[in-house]
Amino acid sequence: MPGDLGPNAGLIGRRGGRALMETPALVVEIEVFERNLSTMAGLARQAGRQLRPHAKAHKSAEVARRQVAAGALGPSCVTLKEAEVMAAAGIGGILLTSPPATAAMLNRLGRIHAAAKGLLVVVDHPATVEALERVAAGVGKPLGVLVDCDVGQHRTGVALPGEAVAIARAIAGSASLEWRGIQAYYGHLQGVRPYAERLEKARGGHAQIRTIVQALAAAGLAPAIVSGGGTGTSLIDLAEGPFTEIQPGSYLFMDVQYGKVAVAEAGPPPFAVSLFVDASVVSVGQSTHAVIDAGFKALATDAEGPAFHRGAPEGAGYRFMGDEHGGVVYPAGGNVRLELGARVVCTTPHCDPTVNLYDVMHVVRGEMLEDIWPIEARGH
Amino acid sequence: MPGDLGPNAGLIGRRGGRALMETPALVVEIEVFERNLSTMAGLARQAGRQLRPHAKAHKSAEVARRQVAAGALGPSCVTLKEAEVMAAAGIGGILLTSPPATAAMLNRLGRIHAAAKGLLVVVDHPATVEALERVAAGVGKPLGVLVDCDVGQHRTGVALPGEAVAIARAIAGSASLEWRGIQAYYGHLQGVRPYAERLEKARGGHAQIRTIVQALAAAGLAPAIVSGGGTGTSLIDLAEGPFTEIQPGSYLFMDVQYGKVAVAEAGPPPFAVSLFVDASVVSVGQSTHAVIDAGFKALATDAEGPAFHRGAPEGAGYRFMGDEHGGVVYPAGGNVRLELGARVVCTTPHCDPTVNLYDVMHVVRGEMLEDIWPIEARGH
Numbered sequence: 001m002p003g004d005l006g007p008n009a010g011l012i013g014r015r016g017g018r019a020l021m022e023t024p025a026l027v028v029e030i031e032v033f034e035r036n037l038s039t040m041a042g043l044a045r046q047a048g049r050q051l052r053p054h055a056k057a058h059k060s061a062e063v064a065r066r067q068v069a070a071g072a073l074g075p076s077c078v079t080l081k082e083a084e085v086m087a088a089a090g091i092g093g094i095l096l097t098s099p100p101a102t103a104a105m106l107n108r109l110g111r112i113h114a115a116a117k118g119l120l121v122v123v124d125h126p127a128t129v130e131a132l133e134r135v136a137a138g139v140g141k142p143l144g145v146l147v148d149c150d151v152g153q154h155r156t157g158v159a160l161p162g163e164a165v166a167i168a169r170a171i172a173g174s175a176s177l178e179w180r181g182i183q184a185y186y187g188h189l190q191g192v193r194p195y196a197e198r199l200e201k202a203r204g205g206h207a208q209i210r211t212i213v214q215a216l217a218a219a220g221l222a223p224a225i226v227s228g229g230g231t232g233t234s235l236i237d238l239a240e241g242p243f244t245e246i247q248p249g250s251y252l253f254m255d256v257q258y259g260k261v262a263v264a265e266a267g268p269p270p271f272a273v274s275l276f277v278d279a280s281v282v283s284v285g286q287s288t289h290a291v292i293d294a295g296f297k298a299l300a301t302d303a304e305g306p307a308f309h310r311g312a313p314e315g316a317g318y319r320f321m322g323d324e325h326g327g328v329v330y331p332a333g334g335n336v337r338l339e340l341g342a343r344v345v346c347t348t349p350h351c352d353p354t355v356n357l358y359d360v361m362h363v364v365r366g367e368m369l370e371d372i373w374p375i376e377a378r379g380h
Numbered sequence: 381m382p383g384d385l386g387p388n389a390g391l392i393g394r395r396g397g398r399a400l401m402e403t404p405a406l407v408v409e410i411e412v413f414e415r416n417l418s419t420m421a422g423l424a425r426q427a428g429r430q431l432r433p434h435a436k437a438h439k440s441a442e443v444a445r446r447q448v449a450a451g452a453l454g455p456s457c458v459t460l461k462e463a464e465v466m467a468a469a470g471i472g473g474i475l476l477t478s479p480p481a482t483a484a485m486l487n488r489l490g491r492i493h494a495a496a497k498g499l500l501v502v503v504d505h506p507a508t509v510e511a512l513e514r515v516a517a518g519v520g521k522p523l524g525v526l527v528d529c530d531v532g533q534h535r536t537g538v539a540l541p542g543e544a545v546a547i548a549r550a551i552a553g554s555a556s557l558e559w560r561g562i563q564a565y566y567g568h569l570q571g572v573r574p575y576a577e578r579l580e581k582a583r584g585g586h587a588q589i590r591t592i593v594q595a596l597a598a599a600g601l602a603p604a605i606v607s608g609g610g611t612g613t614s615l616i617d618l619a620e621g622p623f624t625e626i627q628p629g630s631y632l633f634m635d636v637q638y639g640k641v642a643v644a645e646a647g648p649p650p651f652a653v654s655l656f657v658d659a660s661v662v663s664v665g666q667s668t669h670a671v672i673d674a675g676f677k678a679l680a681t682d683a684e685g686p687a688f689h690r691g692a693p694e695g696a697g698y699r700f701m702g703d704e705h706g707g708v709v710y711p712a713g714g715n716v717r718l719e720l721g722a723r724v725v726c727t728t729p730h731c732d733p734t735v736n737l738y739d740v741m742h743v744v745r746g747e748m749l750e751d752i753w754p755i756e757a758r759g760h
Contacts, residue, residue, distance in 0.1 A: 006760070007461075007488060022460070022484040024760055056703065078704045080402070081387075098673070098704060101662040102721045104402040108387060124665055125720055155671055155701050156663040163665075187702060282481040283536040285504055285543075291535055293478070296682055297736050298760070302700065320682065321535050322567055323436065323732050324458045324478065340505055341482045352703050356677050356737070359759045379739045380386070380404055380678070 005372040006360045017369030018362070019343060023280040024298040026358040027345075028373075030365050032274035033252060039270050040234070040251050041070040047238035050245035052095050052227060055082045057249030057352050059377035060361065061089035068093070074118060076227075076247040077377075080108045083119070085377040092117035095227060097183060097247065099123050099148055099156055100132075110135040113143055120225075122148035122183045124157050129170045129177070136176035144180040145171045146225060149212050151205045153188045161215035168221045181223030182216070184209045185247065190232030195262050202236045209242045231271070235264050253351040256307050273347050275361075276309055277354065279326070281342045289319065289327040290338040294346060297323045300353035311344035313337075318346070385752040386740045397749030398742070399723060403660040404678040406738040407725070408753075410745050412654035413632060419650050420614070420631050421450040427618035430625035432475050432607060435462045437629030437732050439757035440741065441469035448473070454498065456607075456627040457757075460488045463499070465757040472497030475607060477563060477627065479503050479528055479536055480512075490515040493523055500605075502528035502563045504537050509550045509557070516556035525551045526605060529564040529592050531585045537564070541595035548601045561603030562596070564589045565627065570612030575642050582616045589622045611651070615644050633731040636687050653727050655741075656689055657734065659706070661722040669699065669707040670718040674726060677703045680733035691724035693717075698726070 008025060011017035018027070044051045053067045055075040064075040064086055074093020077083040086094050099122055100109050113119050113136065123129055123145055136143035147164045150157030158164050164182065172179035186205045192198040209226065216223055229237035229246035237246050250258055253275035263269050279294035299306045305318045308328070315331030328344060330337070338344070348354040355361070356378045363371040388405060391397035398407070424431045433447045435455040444455040444466055454473020457463040466474050479502055480489050493499050493516065503509055503525055516523035527544045530537030538544050544562065552559035566585045572578040589606065596603055609617035609626035617626050630638055633655035643649050659674035679686045685698045688708070695711030708724060710717070718724070728734040735741070736758045743751040 102660045154666050155705050280482045286534050296733050302676055325535050353676050
C-alpha cells in the first residue's frame, strides 16, 4: 500500500528477517552502502571539492540526509518531485538539475522554493529567466540560478559561451534572482570504456568548461559554483576537473553496468555493489531453468540483464521471461538445480531506474532486516 | 506524494485541464478506453465465453470494477499485491495466475483469501497443493485451485498431462481445496507475426490444451474452468479455443508493440490506443532535436521506443536520452521546430510496464481532465 513500509514491515529487527521477506524486494546491504558513502565523502574532502550527490539514484530523503551528514552540500534533483520530497523533509542545498519549462512546472517550483531551505535551479533559455524572476518575486525570497551548459551530451544546456554569458547577465540583473554559477554535466561520458578514453574525453569537457568560466569571468560574472560530473568520471573530476562540486549518484549502489566501468585507472574499484533485488524461485518444472519472480517490472534496464549475486548455480545466466518472471538458466553440464521457494539475490542491471520501480528499500545487515526506507520521490 | 492523486488533482473537472497538467503524466483517453472495454465484452458475449481480464495491465481497482460491470468474472492477477488491492476494493472473482511458492507468499495469500469475495489460485507443484491446503484450512474457507499447464512458454506450469492429472487429484482429494480446472497461458504467442503464424501456433496450443482436458476428464476430473489467452490471440481464442474464459489485459490500452500485431486477420483492428504519456519540451537549444521530460523512467520498454501521437512534427523520431529525458528528433529537411514548454503526446512502447511506473492515470475526455484513477497495485 502506498505510504507505508510495505509487506515486510513486520520483519524489521528480526534476526534472519531477510530470508523471510516477500519478494521481489529491493535490498541495501548497509555495510557496503556506508563504505561507498564515506569513501566518496573522503575523496571529495581530500580533493578540496564539494559533493551535491544526485537524488535521482535513490529518491529517498533518508539517503539524502545521510549524504548531508557525511558532508554533502545537499541533493541534486532532476525531477520536481525529488526536490519537493527533499524540501518537505527539511533538507537544504537542493539543486534542480533540469530546467523547468511549463507554467505547471514553474508554479510547482514556486511552492518548492517557498518551502525549501536553499534551492538552486538551472536554466538554459532566456524566457525561463524571466519566468523564474516572476516566480521568485511572488515567493518573496531570492532564488539562486545556474546556467546549464551543454558539454557534448546535447540534452539540455546552452552550447556557446556567449549564450551562457547572456543568460548569466540576465540573471545577475534580476532583482529576485541570484547569479550563482554554471552546471556542466557530461552524462554521456560516465560509461565510456576503456578508462583512458573516458579520461581523455573528460579532459576535453574540462577544457570546454574552462572556456565558459573564462568568458563569464571576463564579463565580470565569475561563477561561484561549477557543478557537474557523475560516478564514472568522479575520480577524474575530483583530481583535475574545474568543478567546485560534483553530482555522483550511482556510487552508493553500483550495478551491472557500472561493474563494467572501472572508476579508477588502477587498483581496486573504490565502490562496491550494495543494492540488490531478492527474488524467489516460483517454478521448477523445467529442466533447463528455474523461474524467479523478478522480470521487467522488478529489474529495469536499458541494456543487459541482472547478474546473480547469491543463490544461483555457478555459471547460471538470467533470462527475462516477461514483466513478472525471469529465468535462472542452468549452465550446460551443471547439475545443481534450484528448489521451489529458494532465494536468489540479483545485482541490478541499472540501479537508478530499478530503484524507481520500488516504494521502499530494505536495509539489511547480514541477514538481519535492520530498517525499511521509503523511496518517497519515485514516480512523478 | 503516495496515497493521493498527484500534482494534477486540482485540475479535475477543469476545461482544458489536460494541457495544464504537470508532466510526464499517464493519460487515458476515456472514449477509446470505453470502446475497447465494450468491444472485448461484446466479442466474448457473442462467443459464449467469459472474460477474466488481466489486472497486470492496469493495476487499478477502478478499471477492474468497470470490467466487472461490463460482464467480466473478475480480475486475473499475477502479483499478490494486485490480488490484495482487488480484494480490499471488494472485487470478487480474483484469479492469481502465478503460483505462490514461499512461506511469505503463502501467508500473504491466506490474508487475501480471508478478505476476498472469491479467490482462485494456480499451482504447478505438489508441494504447493499441500501448503495451500493448510492455508485454506487455517482461513476456514475453501480455496479454489487451478492446475497451471505449460503450453510452450516454459515459464510456469506442468508440461505433461499426467502431471496435471496427479496434481488435480491431490486438489480434488483435499478437504479445504476446491478442484476448479486449469490455466494454460501462451504468452509467447501474443506478439507472433504474421497473423497466419500466430493462428497456427495458437491452434497448436489449443490441441495441447484439449489433450490435457481429455486426460483430466478420463480421470473423472473434467475441469470446470479452462483459462488462458491474451490480447494478441483473443479473437482466435474466442472463436475456436478450448477456453471457458480468457485473460486479455492490453486490449484496454494498446501500445506501439501491439500496434504492430494485427489482432484480427482482416478488417480494422478492434482495439485502438487509449493510453498515452503527455510530456513537455524542456530544452530547445539543439538544432537537430527538442528535448522532452520523458525518458526510461516515464516510458518502459523491452524493445522499441514510443511513438508520437500528437505535438511532434510529422516524421520526427523519439530517442531515449537517459532516465528522465527523450529527444524529439526532427526529420531531415523538415523545418518545424518545437517551442519551449510545448506538449508532446506519446503512445507508450509497452503499456503494462509503463503503467507500473505511475501512481495515477489521468482520465481525459477531449481536453477535459475528467478524473484521476489511482494505480494502487503498482510496485510490489
